[in-house]
Amino acid sequence: MxxxxxxxxxxxxxxxxxxxxxxxxxxxxxxxxxxxxxxxxxxxxxxxxxxxxxxxxxxxxxxxxxxxxxxxxxxxxxxxxxxxxxxxxxxxxxxxxxxxxxxxxxxxxxxxxxxxxxxxxxxxxxxxxxxxxxxxxxxxxxDRRSGPVVVGTDGSVDSDEALAFAFEQATASGQPLTVVYCWRPQEQHVESAESTSELLKNWLAESLEPYRAKHPAVRVKVSVLEGRASAKLVDLSQDASLVVVGSRGRGGVAGLLLGSVSQSLLHHADSPVAVVRQRQD
Known part of the structure; x- marks a missing residue:
C-alpha cells in the first residue's frame, strides 16, 4: 500500500x-x-x-x-x-x-x-x-496516542487534499474523524449566526459524501465553529491523535508555502500535525 x-x-x-x-x-x-x-x-x-x-x-x-x-x-x-x-x-x-x-x-x-x-x-x-x-x-x-483525527477545511483545494489524507489516516488507524470548519461572523450579522452555522454544517456534510463513500468505515463528526481556525484547531489538538491541515488555505499568497494556520499548529499543537500540500502534477 x-x-x-x-x-x-x-x-x-x-x-x-x-x-x-x-x-x-x-x-x-x-x-x-x-x-x-x-x-x-x-x-x-x-x-x-x-x-x-x-x-x-x-x-x-x-x-x-x-x-x-x-x-x-x-x-x-x-x-x-x-x-x-x-x-x-x-x-x-x-x-x-x-x-x-x-x-x-x-x-x-x-x-x-x-x-x-x-x-x-x-x-x-x-x-x-x-x-x-x-x-x-x-x-x-x-508519544503516539489514541484519539480522533482532526482535519481543518475551508473549501480550498489545499484543504481538499488535507481531507483526503485525513480520511486515509482515519481508515488506517481506526480512529474517528472530526472535520472542522471555522468561521468568524460579522457583528452586523450576529442575529443570523445560528442559521448561517446550520447552513455551513449542511454544506460541509454534503461536501464530505465522496470521502464517506470511499471510506465507509470511518466514523465522521462534522463541526462548524465560530472563531479563528488556528486557535480552535490548537484547542482540539489536546485530545487528538493527529491534526491535519493544508499548507495554505483560501487566500494563500503564492510563495508563502506555509499559511498562518499550519504555522500556528506546528508551533503550538499538543498532538502530531500533518501538513498536506496540493499535489503537483
Missing part, C-alpha cells in the same frame, strides 16, 4: 519518537519505512585548516552509521526485513529528507515538546520539510 514512509533520525529522543510513529503508521498502512540519517561536514569551514602540522580529525561517520543501523533494525524487527531500509547522507538534514521525499507517501520528522519557546524550538528542518515536501509531512510531538 504505497511506496514508503520516510523518517528522519538523529541522536535526539525526539527523532526516536518520530521513528516509532512512522513504524506504527507503516504497520497500519502495510507500508515500508525508509530512514534517513543526515550529517554535514564542511571541511573548508574548519578554522585550523591550513595550519602547518594540523591534521583534522576524522568525522565520526561510524557514529552516524550506528544511529542509522539501529533505526533500520528497529523498523525491520517490526515490519520485516524487506520493509525497512536506510540512507546515510552527507548533506544538510532538510536537503537529504527532501531528496528522498520525492518517492515517499509520507514524511515523518520529530520536534521538541511544546513550551514558551516553541516557535524557536520547532527548528529549521521541520519547517523546511513541511514547507517544501511533495507529500504529506507529519511533525511529531510526544
Amino acid at each position: 504505497g511506496k514508503y514512509i520516510l523518517v528522519g533520525v538523529d541522536d535526539t529522543p525526539e527523532s526516536q519518537i518520530a521513528l516509532r510513529w512512522a513504524v506504527e503508521a507503516a504497520q497500519e498502512r502495510g507500508s515500508a519505512v525508509r530512514v534517513v540519517r543526515a550529517y554535514l561536514h564542511e571541511v573548508g569551514n574548519w578554522p585550523a585548516l591550513g595550519v602547518e602540522g594540523y591534521v583534522p580529525s576524522t568525522p565520526p561517520v561510524d557514529l552516524y552509521q550506528a544511529d542509522l543501523d539501529a533505526a533500520v533494525r528497529f523498523a525491520q524487527d517490526r515490519l520485516g526485513h524487506e520493509r525497512g531500509s536506510g540512507w546515510l547522507a552527507n548533506q544538510a538534514p532538510a536537503d537529504a529528507i527532501l531528496a528522498e521525499a520525492v518517492d515517499a507517501d509520507m514524511v515523518v520528522v520529530g520536534t521538541r515538546s511544546r513550551n514558551k519557546m516553541s516557535a524557536a524550538v520547532l527548528g529549521s528542518v521541520a519547517t523546511s520539510v513541511a514547507s517544501k515536501a511533495p507529500c504529506p509531512v507529519v511533525v511529531v510531538r510526544g
Whole structure:
C-alpha cells in the first residue's frame, strides 16, 4: 500500500519518537519505512585548516552509521526485513529528507515538546520539510496516542487534499474523524449566526459524501465553529491523535508555502500535525 514512509533520525529522543510513529503508521498502512540519517561536514569551514602540522580529525561517520543501523533494525524487527531500509547522507538534514521525499507517501520528522519557546524550538528542518515536501509531512510531538483525527477545511483545494489524507489516516488507524470548519461572523450579522452555522454544517456534510463513500468505515463528526481556525484547531489538538491541515488555505499568497494556520499548529499543537500540500502534477 504505497511506496514508503520516510523518517528522519538523529541522536535526539525526539527523532526516536518520530521513528516509532512512522513504524506504527507503516504497520497500519502495510507500508515500508525508509530512514534517513543526515550529517554535514564542511571541511573548508574548519578554522585550523591550513595550519602547518594540523591534521583534522576524522568525522565520526561510524557514529552516524550506528544511529542509522539501529533505526533500520528497529523498523525491520517490526515490519520485516524487506520493509525497512536506510540512507546515510552527507548533506544538510532538510536537503537529504527532501531528496528522498520525492518517492515517499509520507514524511515523518520529530520536534521538541511544546513550551514558551516553541516557535524557536520547532527548528529549521521541520519547517523546511513541511514547507517544501511533495507529500504529506507529519511533525511529531510526544508519544503516539489514541484519539480522533482532526482535519481543518475551508473549501480550498489545499484543504481538499488535507481531507483526503485525513480520511486515509482515519481508515488506517481506526480512529474517528472530526472535520472542522471555522468561521468568524460579522457583528452586523450576529442575529443570523445560528442559521448561517446550520447552513455551513449542511454544506460541509454534503461536501464530505465522496470521502464517506470511499471510506465507509470511518466514523465522521462534522463541526462548524465560530472563531479563528488556528486557535480552535490548537484547542482540539489536546485530545487528538493527529491534526491535519493544508499548507495554505483560501487566500494563500503564492510563495508563502506555509499559511498562518499550519504555522500556528506546528508551533503550538499538543498532538502530531500533518501538513498536506496540493499535489503537483
